[in-house]
Amino acid sequence: MRLDVLIPSKNRAAQLAASRPSVMALARRCGATVRICDQSRVAVAWPDAQVLHRPDLSGLPAARNALLAASDADVAVFLDDDSDPAADLGSRVLELAAREPHIAAWGPVVEARGRIARRLHRLLHLGCMRD
Numbered sequence: 001m002r003l004d005v006l007i008p009s010k011n012r013a014a015q016l017a018a019s020r021p022s023v024m025a026l027a028r029r030c031g032a033t034v035r036i037c038d039q040s041r042v043a044v045a046w047p048d049a050q051v052l053h054r055p056d057l058s059g060l061p062a063a064r065n066a067l068l069a070a071s072d073a074d075v076a077v078f079l080d081d082d083s084d085p086a087a088d089l090g091s092r093v094l095e096l097a098a099r100e101p102h103i104a105a106w107g108p109v110v111e112a113r114g115r116i117a118r119r120l121h122r123l124l125h126l127g128c129m130r131d
Helices: 013-030 060-070 089-099 115-124
Strands: 003-009 033-038 050-053 075-078
Touching: 003 013, 003 060, 003 089, 013 033, 013 089, 033 060, 050 060, 060 075, 075 089
Parallel strands: 003 033, 003 075, 033 050
Antiparallel strands: none
16 A cells, blocks of 8 residues: 655645655655645745646646646645644555545644634534534
């Protein structure tokens, strides 16, 4: 089973550079491919990743779709461009995928915001009243 780490980004070269060591540690540990969809005018340089330079795309959903279209892996993990993932994240995701082959997708979201900020955010998005 193969894993792709997919990172949408736009005008955040500094954040990508800061996250590079931990993302590459994750990729090396489980043999994952890192793919970045960079919507900036000037493409970010990341030699050990596949960078899709797509300034023509508008918005995060379009970048995610472009990344999924470019991926041929069995499992995909989306990361924010400022993520600092644990080195064993990819290995753990692959273990879960192997144990639960009938699951097509997981949707965990890790938030650092406090309880009140999360509630206010969900109130602004009708139908998302639960944590």
